[in-house]
Amino acid sequence: MRAIQITEFGGPEVLTLTDLPDPEPKPHEHLIEVTRAGVNYADTHQAENSYLSPATLPLVPGSEVAGRLPDGRRIVALTSGGGYAEKAVVDPNTAYGIPDGVSDEAALALIVQGATAWVLLRKSARMEAGESVVVHAAAGGVGTLAVQLAKLFGAGRVIAVASSGTKRELALELGADAVVDSAAPNMTEALIEANEGRRVDVVLDMVGGRVTDESLRALAPFGRLAFYGMAARETPSPVKLPNLMRFSTTVAGMWLPHVWMLPGDVMGQAMEELFTLVADGDLRTITGGTHPLAEARAAHEALRSRGTIGKLVLDPTV
Known part of the structure; x- marks a missing residue:
């Protein structure tokens, strides 16, 4: 089968199209x-080995796939790797049937x-309903959906931050109430202004x-900042614990794999609602673009360019 393989860490240039044997599923797994x-x-972090979990070479990247089972059913699944290929092994515990009315591309976005x-x-x-919500990278994969979900969940005001007028x-088309340029010289002031003079x-x-440091300073009492990525490849300043108490604010981190550690089928609930x-x-x-498998490098270059x-x-x- 054709697959993208990484044999050395680096930028998009390390993504190489090659021929590999079909992966072999274990008894409880599916080959799709x-x-x-x-x-x-x-x-992009995995390619340069700068992600939360260290990578081992050689590897076929890709943690999410949509495809067909041997019986023809469509599924979307999370994988431990191997997604950039014509065939992939998936665990039924992290796979979800794609319902009618939902395309493969839409399922992957979800x-x-x-x-x-x-x-x-x-x-x-x-x-909570009525609260103001700031969505950074509002035109990205998470951001475009977060803007809409915040409105659907009852946000009083959604403020979208993005890097270009387009x-x-x-973001406004998707339901944001106000927008902020991600290059604003003082993000704290920009967010408060976009929230009509109130903290968020x-x-x-x-x-x-x-961006993280200045957004934290824009929070209202009992405000929450949920941190889930490092696109700027810059480390925020250390959070000073007395300041959390002084301003009654909360900083939360989120990495999706931890959802499976929660009681109940939280991921299943999310997918069903989505x-x-x-x-x-x-x-x-x-969908911001569909690239042939051979153009994986171009996809990474586009993503890293933001x-x-x-x-x-x-x-x-x-």
Whole structure:
């Protein structure tokens, strides 16, 4: 089968198209024909071995796939790797049937980015109706869905932060009440101004560095900042514990794999609600580009440039 393999760590240039033997599933696993593979920002970290979990070479990247089982059923699944390929092994415990009315591309937008937005709002930030919500990287895979979900969950005001006029227009189209340029010289002041002079209740942040520090200072008493990525590749300043008490604020971290450690089928709940919202037309997924498998490097370059919108996917069938 054709697959993208990494044999040395580095930038997009280490993604190499090659021929590999078909993966062999264990007795409890499924081998599927991959119709689409999701590209995540975390994949760019894995390629350079700077992600939360260390990688081992050689590897086939890709943690999410949509495809068909031997009986023809469509599924979307999270994997421990191997997604950038024509075939992949999936564990039924992290696979979900794709319902009618939901495309493979939409399903891929939901299984990581959609679930992340859902968990951030429902679990990490515990957003309440009427609260103000800031969504950084609002035109990205998580951001486009978080803007919509925050409104659907009853947010009083959604403030979208994005890097270009086109991205900010998209955020407004998706339901944001106000937009902020991600290059604002003082993010604290910009967020408070966008919230009509009031401090904000919830911030969803995957940028890091200065953006995180200045967003934290924009929180209202009992405000929450949920941190789930480091796109700027800058480490935020250490959080000073006395300041959390002084301003009654909360900083939460979120990594999606930990959802499986919670009691109950939280991921299943998220996927069921997200699938229903998409099928009913209440939630719109944004596909920012579909690249042939051989163009995985271009997909990573586009993602790292932070010039993309929505969900990027690879098509192993061409």
